[in-house]
Amino acid sequence: MKSMLxxxxxxxxxxxxxxxxxxxxxxxxxxxxxMTNQLFEDIHFSSKSSSNNIQMSIxxxxxxxxxxxxxxxxxxxxxxxxxxxxxxxxxxxxxxAYNAKYGITKRRYICISFNEIRHILNxxxxxxxxxxxxxxxxxxxxxxxxxxxxxxxPTVLPDSNGETTEMKNGVRPRTERESAxxxxxLEAWASMGDTPREEDxxxxxxxxxxxxxxxxxxxxxxxxxxxxxxxIEESLSLxxxxxxxxxPKLICFDGDQxxxxxxxxxxxxxxxxxxxxxxxxxxxxxxxxxxxxYEYQAEKYELRLSGLLAYFKERGLxxxxxERFYIFGGECNYLLRLGNDYKLHAVREDGPGGWVVSTKFFxxxxxxxxxxxxxxxxxxxxxxxxxxLKDQNLRARIIRKKRSVGLIPKVDEMIRREAxxxxxLRIQTELDEAKVTLPFCAFNGGxxxxxxxxNKRVGVQVLQSYLGIPAEETLHIGDQFLNTGNDFxxxxxxxxxxxxxxxxxxxxxxxxxxxxxVPLMALMNTPLAATCENGGAESAAGGDKEVGKKIVDFEEAxxxxxxxxxxxxxxxxxxxxxxx
Numbered sequence: 355m356k357s358m359l360x361x362x363x364x365x366x367x368x369x370x371x372x373x374x375x376x377x378x379x380x381x382x383x384x385x386x387x388x389m390t391n392q393l394f395e396d397i398h399f400s401s402k403s404s405s406n407n408i409q410m411s412i413x414x415x416x417x418x419x420x421x422x423x424x425x426x427x428x429x430x431x432x433x434x435x436x437x438x439x440x441x442x443x444x445x446x447x448x449x450x451a452y453n454a455k456y457g458i459t460k461r462r463y464i465c466i467s468f469n470e471i472r473h474i475l476n477x478x479x480x481x482x483x484x485x486x487x488x489x490x491x492x493x494x495x496x497x498x499x500x501x502x503x504x505x506x507x508p509t510v511l512p513d514s515n516g517e518t519t520e521m522k523n524g525v526r527p528r529t530e531r532e533s534a535x536x537x538x539x540l541e542a543w544a545s546m547g548d549t550p551r552e553e554d555x556x557x558x559x560x561x562x563x564x565x566x567x568x569x570x571x572x573x574x575x576x577x578x579x580x581x582x583x584x585x586i587e588e589s590l591s592l593x594x595x596x597x598x599x600x601x602p603k604l605i606c607f608d609g610d611q612x613x614x615x616x617x618x619x620x621x622x623x624x625x626x627x628x629x630x631x632x633x634x635x636x637x638x639x640x641x642x643x644x645x646x647x648y649e650y651q652a653e654k655y656e657l658r659l660s661g662l663l664a665y666f667k668e669r670g671l672x673x674x675x676x677e678r679f680y681i682f683g684g685e686c687n688y689l690l691r692l693g694n695d696y697k698l699h700a701v702r703e704d705g706p707g708g709w710v711v712s713t714k715f716f717x718x719x720x721x722x723x724x725x726x727x728x729x730x731x732x733x734x735x736x737x738x739x740x741x742x743l744k745d746q747n748l749r750a751r752i753i754r755k756k757r758s759v760g761l762i763p764k765v766d767e768m769i770r771r772e773a774x775x776x777x778x779l780r781i782q783t784e785l786d787e788a789k790v791t792l793p794f795c796a797f798n799g800g801x802x803x804x805x806x807x808x809n810k811r812v813g814v815q816v817l818q819s820y821l822g823i824p825a826e827e828t829l830h831i832g833d834q835f836l837n838t839g840n841d842f843x844x845x846x847x848x849x850x851x852x853x854x855x856x857x858x859x860x861x862x863x864x865x866x867x868x869x870x871x872v873p874l875m876a877l878m879n880t881p882l883a884a885t886c887e888n889g890g891a892e893s894a895a896g897g898d899k900e901v902g903k904k905i906v907d908f909e910e911a912x913x914x915x916x917x918x919x920x921x922x923x924x925x926x927x928x929x930x931x932x933x934x
Contacts, residue, residue, distance in 0.1 A: 355379060359466050368466070369459040376445040376474075386427040387439050393425055437845045440826045441482040448478035469854075476851045476862060483829060483849060484601040484869050599636035600870050604823040606814055606848075608832035608841055609644035609658070612859050616800045617922050620662045626856060627665035629863035632872055634671060639678040639821060643813045643830070645799065645806055645840055647684030647758055648925040652698040655681050655690060657920055667696045685795060685806045685840065686720060686813035687757050689820075713819045718793045718812050727792050728757060728807050731785065735759045735796065735805035738784050742777040753924055760804040762923045774798040778838045781805055797840035802923065804840075811843035818847070825849075831859060 362368040452474050614620040648654040679692040690698040703710040714721035739752045739761045749767040763769050781796040795809035828848035832841030835852045919928040
């Protein structure tokens, strides 16, 4: 993709050909999806009379791709390792919106970069999930690759307002109302702050940054900015405000470097907390699918998410909204759910409704693993770690847990990225050649290397099956999508968004909410907001004291959590020495 765009840049033709290039990519993806669906339907019909048909149908409901299914598309020939597309990707529309915002085709010396292409793909994926038919020339109705329902496609489809439009050659033309709506949505997205440099806005603590000139909690300029933002967000509402959000119904997140910095805890992130809160309030299920594995010791996961859980409590999140928040530790081994006491609780594994029992129908489910196979994988991985540590003279140590083994740096030491990648590739090769039967994940964690029994593909599949949410309504957000990363496996079971920092995650969530028509000022109905609207006059009944009760003090939450320190590798608590 970058190479094709480079040609246009060198010829000084990116301004006139850039959109057409992305339109060509979009066409190749649509062709690949159509051929994938047709091949899948042919396989389904050919196996309809076989005894495996029931099992195959069940597997497809868990979004499990058919192994070794080769799609003879042009895209597959150009990019042999291309994966599954669960939605269309309106790449031309996303490129035009991104270019209108950043003017990349007007540059004379710097070509479009890999990161810019990544941002465009991310935007296209978000648009596709919120507006399933958004496309430059109309939306082809292509069912999900794992959709076993193969009834004849309707020739008349309703649009978002209930009006029906006749399809032609599998394509429903865009209505004038939908086209206008899409333009308004992308214009609103373009009005947002730069990616991800928008930290100069309110931080939801009720205070201005101390280093800003003329800072005042209620300065008129800031009032006007908020008012304009409210007007834009209200004008682009795609549906009457309701609890169900158009778009993904399940959003899975990596932990380190996605929700919080690598090796740190979720502490002082008010904006990210606000957007996660809004998603839960609008019916979205949130799951943190992390490699951090502390078995079912809930308090250790709570420490890693202390600031976020404090935010939920301060905002009064309750009932079903709280229970839609999950954490999957060890990638797919330990499932916990948030309760009404704002604490995490283990989800039952066995018995009626147990997540392990209810997902045993697909082969890679943790319920089908044997202790002997688990031990075999960990033994082989540990031996590879020992060999790599010795060969590369690493200042590191090896730790082993119940379902994982890791290579971590010694105190005040660092392992080079090249050494970690070498170690991971050695283990991947060793386990592949050994033809292990269980899913596994050998990955470079940035500062360490790990091998987990299971992976995020299994974790996301289990959640989809357990919660009854299809692949095309699931979104995974993470930072490790290289072949030595642990988000890589999730690509095969749901749409993904590739970010590189918690700041980018914050921007992605704001984009989702913005494009879905959720007013981001929904949380400003606090005494502080009322104070600002009244030109700074305090309420006689409450004053600053009342305001203070409603504001989440992230610094205080940070201070309290710092009293208890934990080794994020081992989960062992560390006693912090007093300075006195």
